[in-house]
Amino acid sequence: MKKLVTGILLFFTIHAFAQGLLPSWNEGPSKQAVLNFIETTTTEGSPQFVPLTERIAVFDNDGTLWSEQPIYVQIAFTFDRIKALAPKHPEWKTRQPFKAVLEDDLQGVLATGQKGLFELIAATHAGVDTETFRGIVEHWLKSARHPKTGRPYTEMVYQPMLELLTYLETRGYKTYIVSGGGVEFMRPWTEMVYGIPPERVIGSSIKTKFEIVDGQPRLVGQPELQFIDDGANKPVGIQERIGRRPVMAVGNSDGDREMLLWTTAGQGPRFGMLIHHTDDVREVAYDRDSLIGRLNDALDLAPSKGWIVVDMKREWKEIFPPQK
Amino acid sequence: MKKLVTGILLFFTIHAFAQGLLPSWNEGPSKQAVLNFIETTTTEGSPQFVPLTERIAVFDNDGTLWSEQPIYVQIAFTFDRIKALAPKHPEWKTRQPFKAVLEDDLQGVLATGQKGLFELIAATHAGVDTETFRGIVEHWLKSARHPKTGRPYTEMVYQPMLELLTYLETRGYKTYIVSGGGVEFMRPWTEMVYGIPPERVIGSSIKTKFEIVDGQPRLVGQPELQFIDDGANKPVGIQERIGRRPVMAVGNSDGDREMLLWTTAGQGPRFGMLIHHTDDVREVAYDRDSLIGRLNDALDLAPSKGWIVVDMKREWKEIFPPQK
Structure with missing residues (x-):
């Protein structure tokens, strides 16, 4: 009975709050699923409640938080x-x-x-x-400017995802980037653009060497690959850096498959989401045959794994933030 | 004039507050230096003020936060x-x-x-x-019990350092462990013992591999070294994981030399500290000739680099927490 009451209360709470939340998401299954998950995992007394320290959400970057077309x-x-x-x-x-x-x-x-x-x-x-x-x-x-839109690359980010990142933070989630992109290429701007600080950026890397030059210590990048943060390496990078299994994982390509598998196989409430690039007018429509950001195996897995697939064309009211 | 007034105000503030802070530290140069640094870097208007996001303090573990004698x-x-x-x-x-x-x-x-x-x-x-x-x-x-004291290892931690870690957190510092010890050996207990969560533990590691066994994803440790987080690798590990230069670094051996060099060579206020094991009655006295935790080069460097050297025997009122 207590569970039922909590459930009913939660339903009305979610309904009331959802009106103003994630304004660039159209009402639809993805918005409903993600708001429902955040609400139930962060409301004390909810059977799905997740303690503050365990609220970890990981996001791919290229094609998930910003555009990866026509080229990374x-x-x-x-x-x-x-x-x-x-x-x-x-x-x-x-x-x-x-x-x-x-x-x-x-x-x-x-x-x-x-x-x-x-x-x-x-x-x-x-x-x-x-x-x-x-x-x-x-x-x-x-x-630098995007070849198609002429906008700075840091404006080629997805407005609905910015809203999601911000909302997660207000509900006590720690957001991380887990990207195949170079970690030192992302860190200079992720805090300003996404609100994600350097210590929460996980990416590919070259080796770094400590040297003392003219009495000054330096960390110098070496011409040697250290870590490719893609595919089966994504859960490895997550474990090495965070040391906890995330509660939520969001990606857009087969390179995110293992990250979603690892995340959603954990006990308790878990959330996996794929951004599906379906809008050929406002962005680029691509999936199974794309050289960049191919989404094939992961798309096939989504229904059986309960992963939410976001249809960008139908579910996103806006794709990019307004021009500054 | 404004600086002078700020300075005088700060002096009295520190003096008043210091009475109750770090109770297991005797009044002396180390306690004064560390309290002064924390106060001046976290007081708005202070010329040494450090913004919240930059307040990063890194700590070695073995011999710095807990005992490494008679053996790691x-x-x-x-x-x-x-x-x-x-x-x-x-x-x-x-x-x-x-x-x-x-x-x-x-x-x-x-x-x-x-x-x-x-x-x-x-x-x-x-x-x-x-x-x-x-x-x-x-x-x-x-x-498991410590061979000399019969206490659990998680009680063989230094009470003055527990107080320092807690005080740093209350002043907005993020504390990290940067240890030669294995990261997965430390993570299970650092949050409970030090208040340092898994994502703020940096250490040595073996390779990890993502596998799917009976449909369940697992991360399995491999018999292959991945990273030895010691010496010149400590600043490398810090950059890879945190992506910012710390403001404060504390260690106790030559393996912490490069971490202290890297930290204290940064612009603005920086703090380096070495724990010197001088107490042969309450713990073990060791430094230049010890096989474990040798402190030789770093001790020689301390005066010219302005690193504080803590004399455990004279400056620590208590070494270990009271028996539970």
Whole structure:
């Protein structure tokens, strides 16, 4: 009887509150499911109540919090950086994969494969200390513009997700990014854009080395991969950094499959959600056959695992924040 | 003039408050320095004010927060675990380094070197999933006792440091452990004992692998070292996990040297502190020649770097918490 009363009270509470919450989400199954989950896990007395310290929500970044089309933002950064450094490297004019980048020949870059891509990462992300690299990223973000919309990349974030991140924080959830993107590429701006501080950003990384140069200690990026935070490595990164299983996981591609599996297999209330890119007018529609952000296996798994699939076209009133 | 007034106000504030703070610290240079630093960095209007998000304090664990004598607690755990597993491994009776452990022959174990030690770690820390390992550690801690005092290891913590950790938290500092100890060995108890949650524990680790067994996802420890969080790797671990330079660092051995160098080389107010084990009656006196927790280079560096050196014998009124 007590449970029933709590349930009825909760229903009316949710209904009353939901009116003003997540305003960029249309009323529909995804909004209802996520509000219901947050409400029941954060209301004392609810049978689904989750203690404050366990309220951990993990989010993929590319394609989940910001746009990954027509190309990952970090790739755009890498290409721009190669061009900026090219005057100091005349040999790049005739050497792949650099030549292809300088000629805006994306197919040529892709033809050099993972080896080529790693050479580009090493040339642009390694060899500088972490504080210098932070400055380079910040400087680039100020001038770089999305090729289609002409907006700064930090405005190519999903307004409905910003609202969700903020609402989770107000309900005591700690939000984390768990992304295949480079951790030091994200940290300079995630706090300003998402309210997620550096210590809650988990990503891919190159090795870092402690050095003392002219009496000053520095941490210098090395041309060696350390961790690719994608697929089966995402739960590994979560365990290493957080040391607890999240209660909520949100992604948009097969690279998020294991993160959602790990999260939603835990005991007690768990929530898995996939952002499905269905809007070819306001953004880009892509899923099973996309080279970037392919969503195939995870989409097939969603119904049996109880994961919510957000139909961006139908369920999101706005995609991006208003122009500043 | 405004600075002078602020300074005078601060002096009286500190003086008044200091009476009741850190009760297990004797009045002396270390207590005065640490209280002064916390007060000036957390008082708005102070020229040394540090914003809330930057208030990060990192602590070594073994020998800094709890006792590391006569042997690191994790080694005691490892040896006990070998003995518990021995019935399933009859071959250990004649095979080193296991034979030496089963015969309580510490010299024999040490003679097998790093390779031997790693074999012991692999046999006791790998091959189980992280949640099972957590249970093993918790179970062991309930029955294990310190060989000299007969107290549970979780009571062999330094009372003055518990008071410091608590006070830092009340002043908005986020405390982290940065230890050479295994991260999954510490996480099960650091929140209960120190108030430091799993996501703020940085330590050494073996590789972890995501597997699906009988339809259930698991994270299973592998017999392969991933990260040794000691010496020059400590600032690397801090950058990877926290992504900000700490404001305060506290250690007790040469393994903390680079962490203190990195922390105190930052701009603005910074605080480095070394716990010097000088009390042969209430604990163990050791420094330059100790196999465990050697403090030599870092002790030499302290004066020129402005690091505070805590003389445990003279400056700590109590070493351990009262018996429960």
